[in-house]
Amino acid sequence: MTWIKRHSSYTEEELILGCRKNDRDIQEALYLKYFDTMLRMCMRYTSREDAAVDIVNNGFLKVFKKIDSYESRGSLEGWIRRCVYHCLCDFFRKEKREIRFLEMKDHAHPSVSNSGLPSLYMEDLLEIIEDLPDISKRVFTLFAIEGYSHKEIGVKLEMSEGTSKWHVSNARKLLKEKVSKYKLRRQSL
Secondary structure (H helix, E strand, O other), X not given: OOHHHHHHOOOHHHHHHHHHOOOHHHHHHHHHHHHXXXXXXXXXXXXXXXXXXXXXXXXXHHXXXXXXXXXXXXXXXXXXXXXXXXXXXXXXXXXXXXXXXXXXXXOOOOOOOOOOHHHOEHHHHHHHHHOOOHHXXXXXXXXXXXXXXXXXXXXXXXOOHHHHHHHHHHHHHHHHHHHHHHHHHHHOO
């Protein structure tokens, strides 16, 4: 049995307990298990691989420091995603870079435009997304930010793929309206 196989065979509960005890082998196993997934998520937001790796590493540092606060509600992977995502937000805040990750591409509706989005910063978009209706916000976040497919969202949230697609479409429509209003408000300042 190789070292990787031995370490990848930990259950989620063993990973959590080991990380709470600061067991370096188990922390490494958790890191190896989720690193690629978290890196792919970060690479959707920045084209700089070095920055994405830094963000993921900062996210795992946060995971290891805050593992005691994980209450086993929802999946461990989802909780890790949130930790890494918060580090991603921190990165863009610190760098004062314009956000590029929220591309409103809809192959079914090619007329959807993302003009104006480059002038929005991460904080602005997160504030706008936060105002969406709860279920549409959740589905949109899973789809557009975390990269889940409609099928995966359907399973995760116990809804049909069609319902998931509707919520994403609804969120995009509402976001488009909110972005337009937000731009007008900022231009008048």
